[in-house]
Amino acid sequence: MTSVFIISAPSGSGKSTLVHRLMTEVGGLTFSVSYTTRKPRGQEVDGEAYHFIGRVEFEARRDRGEFLEWAEVFGNYYGTHQDALQIAEKKGLDLVLDIDVQGAAQLRKRIPSAVTIFILAPSREKLEQRLRMRSQDSDEVIRRRLADAAREIQDYSLYDYVLVNEDLNEAAETLKSVVRAERIRRIKVEEKIKPILATFDYQADRKQ
Ligand code: ADP
Ligand code: 5GP
Numbered sequence: 001m002t003s004v005f006i007i008s009a010p011s012g013s014g015k016s017t018l019v020h021r022l023m024t025e026v027g028g029l030t031f032s033v034s035y036t037t038r039k040p041r042g043q044e045v046d047g048e049a050y051h052f053i054g055r056v057e058f059e060a061r062r063d064r065g066e067f068l069e070w071a072e073v074f075g076n077y078y079g080t081h082q083d084a085l086q087i088a089e090k091k092g093l094d095l096v097l098d099i100d101v102q103g104a105a106q107l108r109k110r111i112p113s114a115v116t117i118f119i120l121a122p123s124r125e126k127l128e129q130r131l132r133m134r135s136q137d138s139d140e141v142i143r144r145r146l147a148d149a150a151r152e153i154q155d156y157s158l159y160d161y162v163l164v165n166e167d168l169n170e171a172a173e174t175l176k177s178v179v180r181a182e183r184i185r186r187i188k189v190e191e192k193i194k195p196i197l198a199t200f201d202y203q204a205d206r207k208q
Pocket of ligand 1: 009011012014015016017018130131133134165166167168169171
């Protein structure tokens with residue numbers, strides 16, 4: 001049974017860094033590559049970070065019902081293709097999604113068993129420092145991201161887990177622990193433990 005992990009965070013909280021650590025350090029996971037109408041940034045390669053498409057194509061795919069969820073974020077469309085879940089299920093992998101709070105709300109309804117994780121920087125000051133350190137955005141964009149963050153963090157209460165990314169290594173270990181712990185929920189391991197139980201003979205052992 002494929003577990004679905006939804007990870008959301010205001011920009012600059014360290015989500016990409018932590019998701020990268022999760023994907024490279026824990027096996028059995030696959031990342032959902034979203035479709036977006038935003039233009040590629042820096043070194044982003046089509047089909048890796050995102051599938052980059054135009055608005056007309058996005059709207060056509062959306063209207064055909066191809067997306068499990070979609071949202072408009074910072075003036076661009078973003079969507080999760082249903083193939084992402086189907087392929088994960090076929091391959092027996094767990095699925096990791098990096099999506100915003102609107103998308104998380106839609107998916108929570110469609111997949112109630114999805115595990116949701118919200119990542120937060122330890123303070124506004126640290127968030128600003130990290131946005132500046134990343135040196136990808138202009139002053140104006142950084143100001144807008146900080147204002148958006150103040151709004152986005154209000155939604156933390158909709159998530160199952162809230163991870164404060166203070167020390168990077170500690171946060172990465174905690175995120176990995178969440179995935180590992182969710183994988184041993186009784187409902188997820190039922191099939192695996194049946195053959196173990198079958199090796200025990202309750203009646204015979206009681207008589208001894
Ligand atoms: P997001 O994907 O949430 O926008 P990034 O992963 O790009 O954020 O991180 C923003 C910046 O902060 C990057 O330069 C990253 O190296 C740095 N960063 C991430 N986590 C930490 C941390 N715990 N301590 C210090 N810097 C961090
Ligand atoms: P960025 O453009 O910085 O990569 O992402 C902007 C925001 O869009 C982030 O909050 C990211 O989580 C969100 N996002 C990325 N892909 C999807 C998606 O498929 N659906 C939704 N709803 N949000 C997404």
